[in-house]
Structure formats: structure tokens, C-alpha cells
Amino acid sequence: MKKRVLTASALLLSLFTLTACGTDSSAPASGESKKEITLTLGAYTVPKEAFAKIIPEFQKEWEKKTGQKVNFQESYEASGAQARAIAGGFEADIAALSLEGDIDTLTDAKLITHDWKNKQHGGMITTSVVALGTREGNPKNIKDWEDLTRPGISVLYPNPKTSGGAQWDINAIYGAGLKRSDEAGAKDLLARIHKNVKTMDKSGRASMTTFENGTGDVVVTYENELLLRNIEGAKYNVVVPNDTIKIENPVAVVDKYVDKHGTREVAEAFVDFLWTTESQRAFAKTGYRPVDPQVAEEFKDQYKTPPGQFDISFLGGWDKVRKDLYADGAIWDRVLMGK
Known part of the structure; x- marks a missing residue:
């Protein structure tokens, strides 16, 4: 057939x-x-x-x-x-x-x-969670979102203007910031991580391929992308942050x-x-x-459910997320412009 x-x-x-x-x-x-x-x-x-x-x-x-x-x-x-x-x-x-x-x-x-x-x-x-993939053995000792803001850490995630996976990634970071602070603190966490982003590919799969080709210390992606690579023989560390979003x-x-x-x-x-x-x-x-x-x-046994897992309702639902995070001039655009 x-x-x-x-x-x-x-x-x-x-x-x-x-x-x-x-x-x-x-x-x-x-x-x-x-x-x-x-x-x-x-x-x-x-x-x-x-x-x-x-x-x-x-x-x-x-x-x-x-x-x-x-x-x-x-x-x-x-x-x-x-x-x-x-x-x-x-x-x-x-x-x-x-x-x-x-x-x-x-x-x-x-x-x-x-x-x-x-x-x-x-x-x-299907469901998944946003996770962090590191090189074998986790040489940079990445454990949570704040570690992605450290000087010298090279981060990958795709472009949320083209990739649904990227929107899940950005939602996870912003939501984790909200859990620990307020809207200003959440935007600050996102901005500090974004300063360490090496490249933004078109899709989650393309971002993972870039990581596989040797670019970056950590990739922010679907947990399932990392598990699939490991099932196929790769040896990436899968780090599930304490606060992350259910996909x-x-x-x-x-x-x-x-x-x-x-x-x-x-x-x-x-x-x-x-x-x-x-x-x-x-x-x-x-x-x-x-x-x-x-x-x-x-x-x-294949999965870890983080203690601070949240879903899209924690951010007010998709209508609010599209307006507050991804509309023209909204939070994501301000992060890109450094404002």
C-alpha cells in the first residue's frame, strides 16, 4: 500500500x-x-x-x-x-x-x-512534558530552569512563531517563573534564558537535530523527543524541571x-x-x-511526573496565552527586543 x-x-x-x-x-x-x-x-x-x-x-x-x-x-x-x-x-x-x-x-x-x-x-x-536534554552525563550539571541562565550555557529551543513545540517550551518557562514569582519575574526568567539561546530553529524536530549535530549544551524540548532518541541508542540525560507544563x-x-x-x-x-x-x-x-x-x-516507569507540573489552564488558557505571550508587541516580542 x-x-x-x-x-x-x-x-x-x-x-x-x-x-x-x-x-x-x-x-x-x-x-x-x-x-x-x-x-x-x-x-x-x-x-x-x-x-x-x-x-x-x-x-x-x-x-x-x-x-x-x-x-x-x-x-x-x-x-x-x-x-x-x-x-x-x-x-x-x-x-x-x-x-x-x-x-x-x-x-x-x-x-x-x-x-x-x-x-x-x-x-x-498524546501528552508529554517540557524537559531539558543535556549531553551524556550532564557535564554542565543542569538541574532546573535557573541553570539555563548561567554564563556560558548554550541553550536551544525553536521559534514560537512557527513551532507549536516552541510555544510549549516558552509556556513552561514562563509558567515556572509565575510559580516562583509574579508576571515581571516570569518575564525576567524567560529573558535571562533567552540571552543564552544559541539558535531558534523552525520546529522542535529541527531544534533536536541541531542539538544532535553538536550545537548547544541543553535543548528545551518535548520529553518524548529525548526519550525517542535514547530508545534509538543515544545517551542524552533527560532533566524534567520541578515546575514544567503538561503538553x-x-x-x-x-x-x-x-x-x-x-x-x-x-x-x-x-x-x-x-x-x-x-x-x-x-x-x-x-x-x-x-x-x-x-x-x-x-x-x-518510563516517565517522571514533576511535583510542580501545571497545565495550560494555569496560564489562563490558550486564548489568554496567545494574547499575553505571542500577540504582536506582547511578552515574547518584548523579550526579543530586550525590553
């Missing part, structure tokens, strides 16, 4: 050639009855390895159940960039993004019209495009498949924290 992995920009150029892969983009729901059908997945970069395990299992199950072969067009981009690509015309049937705010971009564009949170686990398929990663069917392509039934089945025990184990084996309680219990 065919599976193609493309960037969002490449997929935008190929929207009119998808009929060769089994999807007639001008066809109504009759596409559902074809012997072969194509789903287009628009995802953020980090779960690529998990989807590589999950997609073949879904293909086998769907063909056994319906007799229909499912091909996948896959695009992996920084979450914010992916959301903007879908809103701009990349016809993804399913959006698997880093954060709720990027799904909101598609809702605001009237591409997602159903209540995507009215699903299992509120529409979230929640959503998925949703993109209503406008599945109805246009005639793929709603299979797209909804694939999304539901992401909550099965089998899929949740695949996520866990690539470092994510499963949302399924049974699977989470199986893998509990």
Missing part, C-alpha cells in the same frame, strides 16, 4: 494530481465506495515515527473490514506552519498538531466545523476537505484508531505519554 511523505508546500503543488493516488478531489462522498482511497495527513514533525508504526496497522485493519485499500499522503511540518498551510489551501483530511491553538486556526478558517473536543480525551491523542496534542478531521474528497468515513475511523490500545502503545514506544490509562500504567 502506497505511503508518501511530503512537505506541506509539495503537497499544495500536488493537490490536483491526487486522483492518481486514489482520491478524486472533485468527487462527492462516492469516493468512500472505491476499491482504493487516499487520506492526506497534515501533522507536526515530532510524531512521524509513531505514525510510521500506526498507519500500516490501520491500513490492514481497514482493508480487512471493508475490502478497501487506504493510501496515505503524509506531510510533517512545524505545527504552526502546518496549520497555516492547511488554512491556506493544503487539503489535509486530518490535522494532527502540537497544540489546541493550531487546531483553532482551522476552526476559525471554517475548515473544521464539528466540536473536535467532543471526542475521547477531549480530542487529545497535550490534538487531532481532528478537517470537515471541509473530507467532504470534498469523500473521505469522511475512513478519516473518522483513522482518528478513532489513534485511541486504540495498539496505537497508544505505539505512541508510548516513541516516547509519548499515552492518554489511555491502561497503556499509561504499562509504561509508567
Whole structure:
């Protein structure tokens, strides 16, 4: 069964050639009855390895159940960039993004019209925490956020203007500062850490690759990114700060495009498949924290829950975070300008 992995920009150029892969983009729901059908997945970069395990299992199950072969067009981009690509015309049937705010971009564009949170686990398929990755043995003795402000410490995190992972990173730092001080103190902690940032890549995956290539003393990233590297044979130290944020990663069917392509039934089945025990184990084996309680219990020794863990509600929810931290002229812009 065919599976193609493309960037969002490449997929935008190929929207009119998808009929060769089994999807007639001008066809109504009759596409559902074809012997072969194509789903287009628009995802953020980090779960690529998990989807590589999950997609073949879904293909086998769907063909056994319906007799229909499912091909996948896959695009992996920084979450914010992916959301903007879908809103701009990349016809993804399913959006698997880093954060709720990027799904909101598609809702605001009237591409997602159903209540995507009215699903299992509120529409979230995985969780994680923001963690710190250091070189083997933790030679700079990094233990918590304040250590990232020390002279001579080289820090990596991606750009929150393009990366959902980066927004989780910045939220974690700012929230940790709020737990210990006030808004001024939280901004000060963020500013002092940012002074030591060596580079800001487009995505969390790109930032991790830069770290793997030898740049930086510490990378601020998803815990699952670090666990995956260690599962694959790396020897990074995974430092979970005492105060850090719980990451929640959503998925949703993109209503406008599945109805246009005639793929709603299979797209909804694939999304539901992401909550099965089998899929949740695949996520866990690539470092994510499963949302399924049974699977989470199986893998509990893989994770550390920090005593000061908080979620996005501690910062007032995503609407407040977007306004206070990431709007033009807000806290993040002032940190960049040194104000």
C-alpha cells in the first residue's frame, strides 16, 4: 500500500494530481465506495515515527473490514506552519498538531466545523512534558530552569512563531517563573534564558537535530523527543524541571476537505484508531505519554511526573496565552527586543 511523505508546500503543488493516488478531489462522498482511497495527513514533525508504526496497522485493519485499500499522503511540518498551510489551501483530511491553538486556526478558517473536543480525551491523542536534554552525563550539571541562565550555557529551543513545540517550551518557562514569582519575574526568567539561546530553529524536530549535530549544551524540548532518541541508542540525560507544563496534542478531521474528497468515513475511523490500545502503545514506544490509562500504567516507569507540573489552564488558557505571550508587541516580542 502506497505511503508518501511530503512537505506541506509539495503537497499544495500536488493537490490536483491526487486522483492518481486514489482520491478524486472533485468527487462527492462516492469516493468512500472505491476499491482504493487516499487520506492526506497534515501533522507536526515530532510524531512521524509513531505514525510510521500506526498507519500500516490501520491500513490492514481497514482493508480487512471493508475490502478497501487506504493510501496515505503524509506531510510533517512545524505545527504552526502546518496549520497555516492547511488554512491556506493544503487539503489535509486530518490535522494532527502540537497544540489546541493550531487546531483553532482551522476552526476559525471554517475548515473544521464539528466540536473536535467532543471526542475521547477531549480530542487529545498524546501528552508529554517540557524537559531539558543535556549531553551524556550532564557535564554542565543542569538541574532546573535557573541553570539555563548561567554564563556560558548554550541553550536551544525553536521559534514560537512557527513551532507549536516552541510555544510549549516558552509556556513552561514562563509558567515556572509565575510559580516562583509574579508576571515581571516570569518575564525576567524567560529573558535571562533567552540571552543564552544559541539558535531558534523552525520546529522542535529541527531544534533536536541541531542539538544532535553538536550545537548547544541543553535543548528545551518535548520529553518524548529525548526519550525517542535514547530508545534509538543515544545517551542524552533527560532533566524534567520541578515546575514544567503538561503538553497535550490534538487531532481532528478537517470537515471541509473530507467532504470534498469523500473521505469522511475512513478519516473518522483513522482518528478513532489513534485511541486504540495498539496505537497508544505505539505512541508510548516513541516516547509519548499515552492518554489511555491502561497503556499509561504499562509504561509508567518510563516517565517522571514533576511535583510542580501545571497545565495550560494555569496560564489562563490558550486564548489568554496567545494574547499575553505571542500577540504582536506582547511578552515574547518584548523579550526579543530586550525590553
